[in-house]
Amino acid sequence: MQNHWRHTLTAAAILAVVLSGCGQAKPLNGTQPNQTAEQPAHQTEQGQTSGGGSNSQAPAAASEQSKISKVIKTYYSDAEFTKLVEQQAKIEFKNEADQYLTALNQLKKTPDDTTISLCKEISFKSAVLKDGQVTVDLSLPDAARLGSPGEEMLLDALKKTLFQFSEVKTIEILLDGKQVESLMGHMELPHPIKR
Numbered sequence: 488m489q490n491h492w493r494h495t496l497t498a499a500a501i502l503a504v505v506l507s508g509c510g511q512a513k514p515l516n517g518t519q520p521n522q523t524a525e526q527p528a529h530q531t532e533q534g535q536t537s538g539g540g541s542n543s544q545a546p547a548a549a550s551e552q553s554k555i556s557k558v559i560k561t562y563y564s565d566a567e568f569t570k571l572v573e574q575q576a577k578i579e580f581k582n583e584a585d586q587y588l589t590a591l592n593q594l595k596k597t598p599d600d601t602t603i604s605l606c607k608e609i610s611f612k613s614a615v616l617k618d619g620q621v622t623v624d625l626s627l628p629d630a631a632r633l634g635s636p637g638e639e640m641l642l643d644a645l646k647k648t649l650f651q652f653s654e655v656k657t658i659e660i661l662l663d664g665k666q667v668e669s670l671m672g673h674m675e676l677p678h679p680i681k682r
Contacts, residue, residue, distance in 0.1 A: 560651055591648065594645075
């Protein structure tokens with residue numbers, strides 16, 4: 488009986504040693520178990536580093552360099568809503584077609600404490616140029632609605648912002664994809680607005 492227990496304990500000990508050694512193989516000469524010494528662990532067959540090496544940062548840098556930047560004029564209200572204030576801003580966009588929407592979205596940003604954005608709550612969905620006409624589709628939540636002077640300044644800001652691009656001859660403003668007589672009920676909205 489004692490021999491049986493000895494054999495069982497010995498077999499269990501050997502099994503424990505074998506199991507504890509599984510998966511613990513150490514690489515030889517700094518290589519992984521499935522790799523040869525000629526091919527280091529951090530390189531692929533083409534010699535490019537993998538796993539976040541410096542080459543993986545190159546596409547991000549290239550996309551930054553491919554952006555176009557332009558300094559444009561932007562328009563805001565003064566603190567008393569009495570006049571339109573012109574500012575300059577640098578915009579960046581990937582291609583020429585994106586510059587109109589980027590310029591409009593710049594109007595949502597307040598450049599300083601002395602000006603107020605007339606477009607802060609407006610959502611510009613698209614601004615597409617075709618045959619000299621920019622068609623702007625926007626959404627206007629209740630929080631974006633202004634009084635008569637504010638609506639007039641908003642329309643002036645949109646016109647001045649878009650007409651600074653020489654290729655823009657007319658502007659068509661749509662509210663949620665539809666032509667409307669007025670954006671906020673105070674000022675008539677021409678279809679299209681001409682330069």
